[in-house]
Amino acid sequence: MIPRVTHLTVQRSTLGNLQSNLRTMADLQTKMSSGKNVNAPSDDPAAASDMLRLRADQRTSNQYSRNATDAEAWLTTVDTALTSSLSALRRARDLTVQGGDAALGAQSREALAAEIDGVKAQLLSQSNTTYLGRTVFAGTSNAGVAFDSTTYAFTGTVAGVTPPVERKVGDAVDVRVDADGAAVFGEGTTSVFALLDDIATQLRAGGDPTASLDDIDTHMDAMLTQVASVGARHNQVLTAQSTLADRQLALTTQLSSIEDIDLAAVILDLQAQEVAYKGALGATSKVLQPTLLDYLR
Known part of the structure; x- marks a missing residue:
């Protein structure tokens, strides 16, 4: 049986992916601004214990x-x-x-x-x-x-x-x-x-x-x-x-080896994540182009 794909399904999936990308980018920005790999014990419980x-x-x-x-x-x-x-x-x-x-x-x-x-x-x-x-x-x-x-x-x-x-x-x-x-x-x-x-x-x-x-x-x-x-x-x-x-x-x-970030690596990861996020935004704008007015026509 072929599952039904609706605009609502696409919208929820797309917004979920955007939120995930945005969360990853926010985590990288937090690391870069603080200079620390672990800002809360939940980030890495084993590292926090060490x-x-x-x-x-x-x-x-x-x-x-x-x-x-x-x-x-x-x-x-x-x-x-x-x-x-x-x-x-x-x-x-x-x-x-x-x-x-x-x-x-x-x-x-x-x-x-x-x-x-x-x-x-x-x-x-x-x-x-x-x-x-x-x-x-x-x-x-x-x-x-x-x-x-x-x-x-x-x-x-x-x-x-x-x-x-x-x-x-x-x-x-x-x-x-x-x-x-x-x-x-x-x-x-x-x-x-x-x-x-x-x-x-x-x-x-x-x-x-x-x-x-x-x-x-x-x-x-x-x-x-x-x-x-x-x-x-x-x-x-x-x-x-x-x-x-x-x-x-x-x-x-x-x-320092546990707590401090590799600044160069984090900057590269953040730039890559920004590119991925912008790409996801572009793809989303194309997928969700139809509006209610389009159907009323």
């Missing part, structure tokens, strides 16, 4: 990068304080050696003792170095200072340990960004501050301070150990930053 995962990875990577930047600033602050402290302690050692000269008069000894006091004040200031309001030698303590200026008590000890300040710079990479002030400067009567007080007292009393040289060397060794530790951790952070930069570039490239 894009969500990649963006989540980007946010995680960006947070690690911010953590690494903060860690680098902490470690730089600690390293600067340790370097200054070592320099000051070396000066104190030189002064102690000078104080061993039995020919020194009382005035000279007083001058050496006063300079020793100045070195102690400098070390005390370095031990209480802060970064963004946080003491870098007192762990997680919020006391405001790492060492009391009179008793030299260490404020960072909690239940016998110094809780470290750490920053996560990778999925399984946590880096300590502070330094244990008790390990660097000692504490209380065994601190480097108390040692320098004793040396100054011996100088003023006319005694021989060179007996304290071994103790000074012990504190210098402790500082050098911490400098090496900070350097190793700083290098770890720099490596993490380099890795994170590579990771961020890779994620951006992967996301």
